[in-house]
């Protein structure tokens with residue numbers, strides 16, 4: 133493909149042609165998403181090739197060259213999203229909506245270790261009869277691990293439902309720290325005041341409302357998250373894409389697998405699922421077991437530390453949570469099923485004033501003992517697209533990856549955010565489907581401004597790194613930065629700028645210079661300014677926050693033997709040698725494990741690796757091609773990158789901390805080490821280009837024998853509305869165990 137975006141001045145005929153192609157595709161997308169037709173049907177009819185690409189049929193595939201324009205393809209698969217007159221930087225960026233922390237006694241029925249199998253009638257659209265009220269797989273294997281040792285102390289309840297207006301919004305700060313937004317006013321589910329409200333079938337979010345949700349958690353304070361599925365019973369009521377079965381991944385929680393949002397542990401409308409988040413430090417069974425180290429802990433409500441067992445160097449800060457429904461993750465996350473999850477710790481208190489020699493005093497605020505957000509701001513970046521009716525649009529037949537053409541921050545189209553003349557922390561999440569970002573901050577003269585890079589994937593760095601542009605940021609990566617606005621004048625403006633240009637969803641096409649990105653020359657509508665900072669006042673009291681030269685050194689693994697080495701090659705041309713209709717999904721992507729010669733498609737009934745509980749391994753992730761990039765996510769425990777392309781010298785300064793997403797880069801490889809401890813069960817490893825993940829670059833690995841009722845290997849859960857059954861794994865790779 134050459135240049136790719138349908139320009140805003142494209143001819144009317146070309147736009148009409150593209151819109152017709154979109155409508156034709158939409159019919160097939162609908163039928164496909166309703167399960168009325170299968171991937172095999174599409175191949176049989178010649179609509180997609182066996183490699184997974186949409187057949188080049190004119191009027192159906194908008195990537196086919198047009199009769200009207202010679203060299204424009206359209207990455208959204210549609211005409212440019214109409215803006216209805218919305219101009220950049222004309223609406224404030226609302227803060228995340230903080231989910232209320234309630235006592236556990238507020239939950240009815242009370243949470244329990246094993247899934248609650250109380251029966252209820254099942255809607256006829258789901259087959260009728262009776263089924264359990266909780267969709268978690270039943271029995272001891274899926275019971276919350278260490279539920280009696282780490283009982284939940286706080287409850288958070290939310291629903292998953294279609295978009296609606298609300299007047300319930302908790303930004304966690306007063307209006308003057310939220311760009312003047314009145315939190316008591318009605319908030320409509322829309323990307324900009326001039327754009328139409330999203331309908332309940334177009335957008336699905338936690339509680340059905342804007343803005344996206346934030347959970348505030350702290351170490352040593354176990355939580356119970358009850359998510360009730362209130363999506364339509366009829367699978368066809370999805371606005372053309374999205375699946376009403378859901379599974380919530382708390383990325384990258386160190387929790388038992390029953391709380392990890394396993395891709396095959398999804399649940400149905402009318403059910404709830406209890407996720408138990410113990411919020412513990414990794415290594416709690418072997419390191420600091422007596423909980424004497426004050427650096428290992430969480431904030432209490434009085435400025436002190438609640439000490440816990442585990443390795444303080446495994447402290448994590450910035451997580452997010454999102455849907456992980458098997459082969460529908462890209463559609464569901466894009467449809468709005470994503471929030472953020474901040475963890476507060478002895479080191480990262482969310483209070484910049486407490487000076488006890490442990491607290492790092494990062495920019496946050498001082499009003500509360502912990503979790504202050506006045507100067508600590510979550511930013512969720514995502515590219516979106518919508519049809520001529522303004523409703524969210526997605527094309528599930530673009531297996532390279534889906535690109536939107538409108539930049540949103542916290543789901544708001546190109547907003548502004550008011551700041552004081554002092555230091556702020558920004559927790560930047562890439563929540564796109566397939567798009568990589570590369571962030572810089574420009575002043576009015578187009579000069580790059582310094583940013584202090586403090587955390588990668590929610591892990592505070594051994595030392596901060598000063599940068600004028602961040603590295604490429606792959607899907608699901610979190611980059612925390614500190615920006616000091618004290619040197620600017622009241623009335624000044626700065627802009628966050630995306631330098632990373634895409635032509636397809638396979639990989640970034642180019643990293644532009646700041647001048648190029650600001651020039652407006654790029655055909656990619658998501659290049660350039662996307663968030664405006666307005667410096668509005670001096671802080672009421674002096675900025676006492678700090679960015680210490682030493683933050684969190686890496687855990688020292690040198691004394692822990694390497695039990696195993698494994699290799700995973702991420703490539704195309706995947707094939708399937710088992711054929712379970714529920715647990716498998718094929719092509720065009722796949723993963724080859726341990727050089728066994730088979731690039732396998734996704735099957736959550738297959739065990740590709742089973743590290744032994746309590747051991748350390750070294751995994752090498754290899755990109756099988758140069759024409760694409762893959763941000764690979766390994767669930768459960770943070771890893772340390774040992775080498776890129778075989779050499780430690782290739783690991784940049786900002787990747788020398790811990791990570792949970794590893795961008796392979798085109799043709800590249802990453803070697804990392806991680807431990808397998810504290811909990812067991814089945815976890816995943818997958819590309820976080822969610823289109824690749826869904827088609828079928830995902831595998832299951834598991835930790836057996838973690839204590840408790842563990843079988844080896846673990847049976848595969850098969851959810852139905854009438855209850856979850858189990859079957860034996862349909863395949864165990866020869867090198868897995």
Ligand SMILES: [Cu+2]
Nearest residue numbers: 762819821824
């Ligand atoms: Cu990928």
